Amino acid sequence: MRSTLINKRRxxxxxxxxxxxxxxxxxxxxxxxxxxxxxxxxxxKLTGAELYAINCNRCHPERYATEFTSAQWQTIITHMRVRxxxxxxxxxxxxxxxKEDAGN
Amino acid sequence: MKISSFFLGATAACVLGVALxxxxxxxxxxEDFNALKSMVTNQDQRxxxxxxxxxxxxxxxxxxxxxIQQLQQRLGETQTLATNAAQKADAAAKIQPIxxxxxxxxxxxxxxxxxxxxxxxxGKSQGQHSTFALADFAPIFLFRANDNxxxxxxxxxxxxxxxxxxxxxxxxxxTAVNLSFAQLDYLYNDYVTLVAGDMLLPLGTYSERSAGWxxxxxxxxxxxxxxxxxxxxxxxxxxxxxxxxGQSLTYSIYGANGPSSSSTNGTANASDLDLGGNVGDTxxxxxxxSGGGRIGWFYPWKPHYDIELGVSGQSGEWSDSGNRLWxxxxxxxxxxxxxxxxxxxxxxxxxxxxxxxxxxxPNGGWVQAGYKLAGLNLDLPVVNxxxxxxxxxxxxxxxxxxxxRITAGFVYYLTNTLLFEGDYEWxxxxxxxALPSNEFVVQLSYGF
Numbered sequence: 001m002r003s004t005l006i007n008k009r010r011x012x013x014x015x016x017x018x019x020x021x022x023x024x025x026x027x028x029x030x031x032x033x034x035x036x037x038x039x040x041x042x043x044x045k046l047t048g049a050e051l052y053a054i055n056c057n058r059c060h061p062e063r064y065a066t067e068f069t070s071a072q073w074q075t076i077i078t079h080m081r082v083r084x085x086x087x088x089x090x091x092x093x094x095x096x097x098x099k100e101d102a103g104n
Numbered sequence: 105m106k107i108s109s110f111f112l113g114a115t116a117a118c119v120l121g122v123a124l125x126x127x128x129x130x131x132x133x134x135e136d137f138n139a140l141k142s143m144v145t146n147q148d149q150r151x152x153x154x155x156x157x158x159x160x161x162x163x164x165x166x167x168x169x170x171x172i173q174q175l176q177q178r179l180g181e182t183q184t185l186a187t188n189a190a191q192k193a194d195a196a197a198k199i200q201p202i203x204x205x206x207x208x209x210x211x212x213x214x215x216x217x218x219x220x221x222x223x224x225x226x227g228k229s230q231g232q233h234s235t236f237a238l239a240d241f242a243p244i245f246l247f248r249a250n251d252n253x254x255x256x257x258x259x260x261x262x263x264x265x266x267x268x269x270x271x272x273x274x275x276x277x278x279t280a281v282n283l284s285f286a287q288l289d290y291l292y293n294d295y296v297t298l299v300a301g302d303m304l305l306p307l308g309t310y311s312e313r314s315a316g317w318x319x320x321x322x323x324x325x326x327x328x329x330x331x332x333x334x335x336x337x338x339x340x341x342x343x344x345x346x347x348x349x350g351q352s353l354t355y356s357i358y359g360a361n362g363p364s365s366s367s368t369n370g371t372a373n374a375s376d377l378d379l380g381g382n383v384g385d386t387x388x389x390x391x392x393x394s395g396g397g398r399i400g401w402f403y404p405w406k407p408h409y410d411i412e413l414g415v416s417g418q419s420g421e422w423s424d425s426g427n428r429l430w431x432x433x434x435x436x437x438x439x440x441x442x443x444x445x446x447x448x449x450x451x452x453x454x455x456x457x458x459x460x461x462x463x464x465x466p467n468g469g470w471v472q473a474g475y476k477l478a479g480l481n482l483d484l485p486v487v488n489x490x491x492x493x494x495x496x497x498x499x500x501x502x503x504x505x506x507x508x509r510i511t512a513g514f515v516y517y518l519t520n521t522l523l524f525e526g527d528y529e530w531x532x533x534x535x536x537x538a539l540p541s542n543e544f545v546v547q548l549s550y551g552f
Contacts, residue, residue, distance in 0.1 A: 051350060061521065078289070090345065
């Protein structure tokens, strides 16, 4: 019984590790090769639209900017900054992006 | 000189004849007299009317004068009031507020917004009748006081059939309202947020990201029953960006009352463990609170291509005497590859020191994958809005009951926030607390 339990645990652990390896390989396969950057060129800052695409589709379908007013977006993004632990600077850029097309 | 006298007399006569009017006709006719009389009479009447009218005008003029005087008096009073009000406003403006309003602020600071979700289900478990159910109405109240202060609270409102004290069927139904969370958030600076109240606990990510319309499968992973979803306490949390690529490190560290024993005689047997109690309306059931936290790493290599890994845990007393500990450790991961494919999961292990069975290790895990058929580029109207989802979850309560389940289902996105979901679950459970097997559920879920 104990050896069966141990074997099952080993199978589950092996399966989890295999899944992790598959994910990692997929991640690496889609990772773009690192570009050699000119030391004088600063990394490009992500726009509000890009940050919105990165963060706001991870957990739920995207919400359209026109669904809420500017004041409501400010409240909602504050809530999301806490709930999803978004970096403050990114949350501010996303808010600015949403406010541009906010509803009335 | 007679001739001169004659001429003088004649001249005088001529002058007199010219100066003196000729005698008029001695008589005026009766008609003319009567006409003249009538005219005089009319003139007399007219003069009388004019005199009366003049008197009335005089009276009206006097009244107008009185009204003007009254209005002038009121105007004077109004001007006095306005002057007083202006003086009061000037005085009030000179009083310094405790917290000056920031300059340049034009829009209102306060805002109240209602968000949340609602789910309606139809399902059937093996051996039971099929049924409709109002699965959940979960409003979230968001009150923002200013840029740095937010109060948020969420409820779960459900309908359930009545049962008697023995758990048997009873007439009627009842509405259950549960507070899922109620917390005050103070965003101290860009890296630290203080959270206090009944908090969703950052053990894994499922509690914080599992609202009904977010969870693509209608029910929760089995193993989440091994963890408290919320706890009353205080927390510091925040995120530190790494570079400009969107990468970040996140942290949460908290103290909460923690699990307690449901026993009334102070025992800490395995069956006494109460994960949802100890919310502070009485003194803490045990001497010391529990502590916990999560560290996470999020790396997007481009939009819709990202990985998140996290490690979290909690530990603390749960028995009244304080000599029994409850601890949990969670590893969570989520990967998105393109806008169409995601896979995520958690592994949970707990350690429960008990009076009757020693230290037990309830544990389990779940892994869930989803693929949106729009990724096939078939450009078909209904197919493009369908996502296929599947989950494997397993739980071992370490008291003899083991359960594993495979779920296969779909999500049809009627809109971005209105989802029609359906799934079939193959459940295999054995042991003293075995769960009912196989069921299917369809659900309409709306996020607002």
